[in-house]
Amino acid sequence: MDYDVFDLGNVRLQNGTTLPDAKLAYKTYGELDADRGNAIVYPTWYSGQHYDNEWLIGEGMALDPSRYFIIIPNMFGNGLSSSPSNTPAPHDRARFPDVTMYDNVEAQYRLVTEVFGIERLELVTGWSMAAGQTYQWAVSHPEMVRRILPFCGSARTSLHNIVFLEGVKAALTADAAWKHGWYTKEPWTGLRALARVYAGWGFSQQFYRERIYERDPLDYGSLEDFLVSFWEGLFIKRDANNLLTMLWTWQNADIGRTPGVGGTEEALASIRMPAIIMPGQQDLYFPPEDNEWEVAHMPSAELRVIPGAWGHFAGGGLNPVDTAFIDDALKELLARDA
Template identity: 60%
Template structure:
């Protein structure tokens, strides 16, 4: 195991808006609910840097890595604090949210807010109809077509496709707060390292500021973050290496859903940590 808690001090910060960190669901009035401020990856990483340096007193990091929106923050760390770490491993994410990804995110927002119970974010009870619709949109994007052809959902313990769609997808999102989800959608939609101070919106220039070894690990048939988009981004990062996670799991390749993909990612973690010792 590359991330060995017996050997390394592992910090897992919570994203603004996810319900664990400051979020619409737990922030006092008047900034609760729909009044919660918009947060960028820049804002998140700035707060994380403050946590690491001021609270823990850490001056240097061995490795920054993350999945999905965590990958976006990994790229942001490399641009925002290029001398802070020895290596970066973003998996199943991107340094800039693509137009195709934004189309997906807009569909999620539309599905959720179409529920009459939404009330512009000032609901008394969670808009369950909207949350179920949100889940169904995600179910068509989060995994590859081959995953469904192969009925790989059986590996997760589901007997039928409907059980998987209801039990897994709807079951997951019905536990979430609608305003929290929309806050995270906004953060995801506006992901772009080019908006970091000093780069004037130039994403490629920002990527060129990354100094440390970086292993890009998109997943085969990830419908959120296409591997070819990551390959293009890597052309502007000196010393980056591109490794596509094979298989049928799409975006879920990076979430620990199956041991093969987890081992693929873990090998890269061991390489970077071993090389920095």
């Protein structure tokens, strides 16, 4: 096992459900300074696990483990932290409770403070659903977070994004083997169908029109090769109930639902630390327009669009040009006074 587990005990979730004996899996990179002042939190994304984040960590990069102590907490539902697939009855499988972004961040806050004694975070950053967690950190614990850089994500899931996810969910649950979450073997047909639906959204029209999947660094031999090897290969490794748990978290993401906050605009206005908000230029479900609206309500935020044809996966670590663009912004933000 290449990660650690923080035993949270019984956790009362935002909806009032108690998740007994909850677990938060995490991995750290680098060493924590004596003053505990060099920490960065970099959460995981939909279906991703900590190792899927490692492309943005390295010597000479902004997230340099020789300089910073980088914590990657795994989301609830991703198969490593408490999830439908690893939780004992009665909260196993289809009975796993609904978990919000707020719930995830509160567990991460406990990890950061109780395990490491950290009182200040130099940065919170992340892609996609991790961007949503980044916004949530800024609202839930503004006294602690010095800077944020969410990329290819949003503070509130848009209606169009919710509709996209309804298609993903419908493809998975249409498989008779799903059995309303009480399957005895994975619903492979549904998982492959989910992957095919997702394939039309993860990259842009230009990406497909120009057959970028056939070029380096992807280098797939045909469209079908890409759909099977990349997309089906991504999702058949995951548990169906886990995917549906994280999907619910995504659909219901809204920093305006943070306890004590009076809506999304008020929550955005409370984010006063330096921030660079980075959408992908052709992201089909987290479009730049949504982030433009957010930045207009944030006192110290800058919108910086990742150019190019890679759509949502501009933030996925696949294209070296996009990775360099994100890394340069992180370096710039970390150099700013906060």
